[in-house]
Every structure is written in C-alpha cells, then in structure tokens.
Amino acid sequence: MNQRVSIEAESFEIAGGFKISRETRTHAKVVVVTISDGPVSGRGECVPYPRYGESLETVQTQIEEVTPLLKTGLSREALLEAMPAGAARNAVDCALWDLEAKRAGKTASDLAGLGTLHPVTTAFTISVDTPDAMARKTAVAAHRPLLKVKLAGPGDDERIRAVRSAAPSAKLIVDANEAWDESCFDTNMAACAEVGVELIEQPLPAKSDDLLSAFQSPITICADESLSPGKGLDGLRDKYGAVNIKLDKAGGLTEALRLLDAARKADFKVMIGCMLGTSLAMAPAVLIGQTADYVDLDGPLLLSQDRSPGLRFDDSTLYPPEPALWG
Structure with a gap:
C-alpha cells in the first residue's frame, strides 16, 4: 500500500469578527489533511486551539510525524495510539473515515452503525x-x-x-x-x-x-x-x-x-x-x-x-x- 498524504493550512475570513472572553479573531485558521488511495481520497479538517498549546505549525508537525505510517495504511484504531488527542489527530481521523467510506461505497454514518442521518x-x-x-x-x-x-x-x-x-x-x-x-x-x-x-x-x-x-x-x-x-x-x-x-x-x-x-x-x-x-x-x-x-x-x-x-x-x-x- 502506498497512500498519498497532503497537509494544507487554510484561512477563512470571519464575518464581522469573533470575540470571546479571552480572544478576538478575524479569521478561522484550519489545517486540512487529504489521504488518497488510487483515485479515492478522504479529507479531514481541524482547528488548532491556542488554549491547549496548539498552532498551525505544531499541528502540521504532528501530522508530518505520522505521515509515513499513513502512507502504509495506518488504521483509525492504531491512530489512537500513534497520536495524542487533539486537533492534529482529529484531522487525520476524519480523513480516514472519509477515505474508508468512499473506498467502501458507503456513508460514514453506515460505517458507524448510525444509519440514515437527519437534519x-x-x-x-x-x-x-x-x-x-x-x-x-x-x-x-x-x-x-x-x-x-x-x-x-x-x-x-x-x-x-x-x-x-x-x-x-x-x-x-x-x-x-x-x-x-x-x-x-x-x-x-x-x-x-x-x-x-x-x-x-x-x-x-x-x-x-x-x-x-x-x-x-x-x-x-x-x-x-x-x-x-x-x-x-x-x-x-x-x-x-x-x-x-x-x-x-x-x-x-x-x-x-x-x-x-x-x-x-x-x-x-x-x-x-x-x-x-x-x-x-x-x-x-x-x-x-x-x-x-x-x-x-x-x-x-x-x-x-x-x-x-x-x-x-x-x-x-x-x-x-x-x-x-x-x-
């Protein structure tokens, strides 16, 4: 297995800005992971959160560290041991869900045993x-x-x-x-x-x-x-x-x-x-x-x-x- 992995940082403007008790933001800064197997690709997005010591740079570094394992088919279960909880693992895990669903021709909801999703x-x-x-x-x-x-x-x-x-x-x-x-x-x-x-x-x-x-x-x-x-x-x-x-x-x-x-x-x-x-x-x-x-x-x-x-x-x-x- 030789899966391909890409990591991209992206920024989206927040309409009117966003303010909470400890910070004000003008842009949503995210990291997107894409894992591809032949013609099929899965994507996941995460939002690094400074409250837990995360940044775009630290999250990308964490994902880069497990990229060799992802290229050889790291499973979602194995991912739980390979990475600590946090934004970086979220992006990878969600990309693996998406990839698994598209590879199987099913929905992620079906894979999770939830059946049809509702609004x-x-x-x-x-x-x-x-x-x-x-x-x-x-x-x-x-x-x-x-x-x-x-x-x-x-x-x-x-x-x-x-x-x-x-x-x-x-x-x-x-x-x-x-x-x-x-x-x-x-x-x-x-x-x-x-x-x-x-x-x-x-x-x-x-x-x-x-x-x-x-x-x-x-x-x-x-x-x-x-x-x-x-x-x-x-x-x-x-x-x-x-x-x-x-x-x-x-x-x-x-x-x-x-x-x-x-x-x-x-x-x-x-x-x-x-x-x-x-x-x-x-x-x-x-x-x-x-x-x-x-x-x-x-x-x-x-x-x-x-x-x-x-x-x-x-x-x-x-x-x-x-x-x-x-x-």
Whole structure:
C-alpha cells in the first residue's frame, strides 16, 4: 500500500469578527489533511486551539510525524495510539473515515452503525460585546430557535438581559469560556436564571471548577475546557450535568463516538460543539449531533465565505453532509 498524504493550512475570513472572553479573531485558521488511495481520497479538517498549546505549525508537525505510517495504511484504531488527542489527530481521523467510506461505497454514518442521518437544529452564536451591541446582533438573529451567547465575566448580567430583551422567544444557552469568578458568579447565575437560560457552559476556569461541587445550580452546567484533550469524564459528574464534545479535543470522530457513549452511560446531557471552522470540520460532527441534546455547529454560518461544496443550512436547520464534502 502506498497512500498519498497532503497537509494544507487554510484561512477563512470571519464575518464581522469573533470575540470571546479571552480572544478576538478575524479569521478561522484550519489545517486540512487529504489521504488518497488510487483515485479515492478522504479529507479531514481541524482547528488548532491556542488554549491547549496548539498552532498551525505544531499541528502540521504532528501530522508530518505520522505521515509515513499513513502512507502504509495506518488504521483509525492504531491512530489512537500513534497520536495524542487533539486537533492534529482529529484531522487525520476524519480523513480516514472519509477515505474508508468512499473506498467502501458507503456513508460514514453506515460505517458507524448510525444509519440514515437527519437534519438537526444548531445554535447560532452571539459574540461577546457591550450589552447594546449584543442586543443589536441578537435582534438580527432573534428568529433563530437556539442562540448561544458568549459572555465575559463582570457585566454578564446586563449582557444576558439585553440579549433576552432582543430575542424573547429564542432558547438561550451561554458560554462564559472560564471568565467567571467569585466576584460575579452569583450575580451572573441569578441573571441567567431570571431570563430562562437553559445551559451554562464552563462558567469557571477549569483549574477552579471544584467550587461547583458544592453548588446546587438551578441551570444545567456544561463542561467544556474542563473536558480537555485526552481527559475522560472522571471527576466531572459531581460538578457538571452536561459535557461539550468537540472533535478537535477528542482527537477525531472515532474517540468522540466513544466519549458520547460514555457520557450517556454516566447520565450526562451532551452538547456537540466545534471550534470555528468550515463545513468540512462540521460534517463529521453531524453524526454526534444525531443524538446530542444541544448542537452547536454554526461555524460556517459565521464565515464570510464557506468552502464549496459545503453543508446546507436553512436558517438554523443543518442538513447531513453530501459525499462530495465528506463521508
């Protein structure tokens, strides 16, 4: 076997920019892996995340290190041992899924034993800003059924009230990206309960989330950064009622499916989330989205221009990928 492997870094402009508590971005920077066997090719995309020490350069280097194994037919199962969890392994794993599906003339969903995929409703993200600016952004998206609101710490009580006033009918979930602390936790939590927020994602820093063990939350709290690459669910159940599974953190669809099964057995609610990437990054996650309680795969909707072909969106309804894209 002599498979061919290519690695490319790409950049996609974000419409209007994207801001969370710890960073602002103008472009989604991704790495795409293509593995070819004769006339058949499989692709996978990942988004390096600085929060976990990743960059375009480190991810490309990791993939280059396993390229000799990929050329000789490294399997998805063997990949789990050959690479650590993280963005680099995700791109390779998803490329192998795509290659395997196209080689077999089946869908990745069939290979995973999931059968026919169905459309899902994705959240739409409102970046953090001043309350007035967030209200204006929300008003444009108020028709969407599920909004994900990025928060930043002190002042989030005013931000979430402003968002609710601009979207009185939408379901709201919020993501603090570790920005809360003891000075604002109670105030922000009370405001979220007041406006009917359904889920609060990672309110406290992962290193400080033991404080949640003694807290009886009126709202489901979801682990994101506390479920870091290569880390399982151990120690999370007494602090969180939900987990955010991201393929870039799990290190691919193979591990994400295992994590989904473990989360269900441990009675967690599940969100399938994403880093900010294109349709190629979202497509494998649609498989997890079939049974997730919350789907947050709006990355392509936030770009000035997605790759083509891309996923089909009808407002917030996300349709399964066509084989020309992935799987």
